[in-house]
Amino acid sequence: MSRIRLIDWLSGKRSWPYYRQYVESQWYDRERLDGFRVTKLRALLTHCERYVPFYRDMMRQAGMRADDVRGLDALRHLPVTDKAIIKRHYEQFASEPAPGIGAIHYSQTGGTTGEPLRVPKDVAMRSSAQAAMFRFHDWMGVRPGDAVLILWGRPIVRPTRMKRLRVRVLGAITNSTQIDSFGLNPVRVADLAEQFRRLRPALLHGYAQSVYELARWFADSGDRFRLRAVSTTVEPLFAEYRPLLRDVFGCEAFDQYGCGEVEAIAMECDRHEGLHVIEERAVVELDAEQNVVVTDLDNLAFPFIRYRNGDRAAPADHPCSCGRQHQLLSRILGRIGDVIVGPSGNRVHPEFFTHLLNETGISDRARVRKYQVVQEAPRRLLWKLAADPLMERDREWLVGEVRRYLGEVEVQVEMVEDIPVGRSGKFQYVVAHP
């Protein structure tokens, strides 16, 4: 598929060989799949014992040698980590310079947990994650080059000209068009319907809440479309969303799960009986409280091994009828944030606030540990930040951008030591006024 190679070339990835592999390995039996993963785990741990101080120490303490690893249960000798631990020992988790890692990109993650983390990602990791997405497209019946509409947060801070150009070219090659989920407003529903009619997308992809909201407006305005698939991510795709999506978009919806640190982790096949873990790239353990503990088998630049990412998931109680042996999750619990409706009528997806902190560089500058946005009244937002004191111009920047998107709201930025988890036991990073 030359188009995938072209996308690779433009995006500096090499997902093509991974994609070829994953197309084949989706039908591996249990034994072969495990063999494949153990080989990858051994390579990861070999790298760790040479180049990653935290794991070098841990493996030494456990009397463990990568060469001796014969099964995935070797992971049990290593500790479970989480964001707090990694932030505390950040330098220890990063790989020392090593041959073969290739170009490293840095991404800021952690919106949904309210705790930003800067994650180095090597080319293998980015390629593998992208390949998993291409395979997911196969599952949805979407071919490379089919028109795709993406309902996603556009950059808030204007990117450089070079970056804008690259995004435009990639958009043209992938035949994808973006609708800004930070600027959704029911008054635009006729425009949006027109865009759907003009572009005739095969696939609509976006934040579950935004896709659902859009479907509700189309349902009210009587607009109906015929897509091949809808895919949603960031929040769970609730069962009650599905009938409406089916009605408005004339197709099935596919849930996809990942996290910023590891990217694609699990996705639905066309049987819709649960989400298949992409076992070729991720080991998912569920602890007694059903916390997701994930190991990324690809990223040597910054290994996430037995990483509790803050989400919870339930295992499926039966295998998928499609015949794939990949571990099946019945649902993902977690990721709580509300859409905020501003006085302007604009509806801002909760990821907006993460993007804003990251794009302005304030996450880094003020070393943001955690944050929470609470809409206390329709025109009043309280933004709690556990961080170093903000520079005055950064504070003004945050407030100004929030008002630009939401309209005339009063924004109070409050510096706090910590933000405790609510009584529900689940941290909600963006809370809308009821």
Ligand SMILES: [Zn+2]
């Ligand atoms: Zn299946």
